Amino acid sequence: MPAPPPRTKPDEPVAGAGSHADAGPGGEPGDAFPEARARFRSACETHLDFVWRFARACGVEATSLDYVVHKVFAVLRGRLISLDDASELRVSIAGTTRQVVRAHLRQLSSPRESFAQAQPRPAEELDNVAGLETKSAGELVDLILSAMGETEREIFVLCELEGFSTFETAEALHLSESTVRVRLSDARKIFNDVSARLRAQRFWISRPEDLP
């Protein structure tokens, strides 16, 4: 059964977000609105780590993470007052982060690069990764995620890294729940295959000298 439409619109355009004029009276966390201010603070404290990790896993480079986090919370400022439920807020934050990240990545690259970025990296390209033996877990996961398509990556990160249910993921990404289930299954298969491939390569690189 397809997921019911979300009550909020996490994927609304983000242009002009962050200005006080756009935030409206409900979203202005100034002195005149102590409740909105407290909500904003609480949302930042609770979801800052998630926004940071999700943006990073979706391909935002370390030097732009600050910018993306600021942009996401600037967009959210205007919506917090209408989001009562904690789960609803988390879903809205995920949708907004995805929107901001996609806009940021598209802005950085030309249309052709942008298209290539959204495409999965062929698994064969991961057969000869330089310096594989010294890569950290985070770098290895980044490599594995690069073998997934954009949407699969987002679904995988939300479900497996952040503990979202398939229903919440479907709401955040504006997909049906059945689509999320199928794509998640595909993404897990890619993750298992590529991680096994990389593991075998690491073993081969660091094998004992006397191994035939």
Added chain:
Amino acid sequence: MNELRPHGRELLDAARRQHTPSPAERERLLSELLVSAEPAPATRISLVPQRLSAASKLLLLAALAALIGVALYLASRG
């Protein structure tokens, strides 16, 4: 549905820890976000008219009424 293998799960957990901002980074970002949410000086100035005293409001009303009166008088003469 496919499930993640145990070593894949361990790898993911380790990556999640590595990709979480450090406490210092978190503190810095949090304070920046809260500062950016403070109302801009222009917004504070725009609130001033809402805090006019009763006498000032009365004076403003009288000035407006006089202005309208003058405008009507000029219109009837011209």
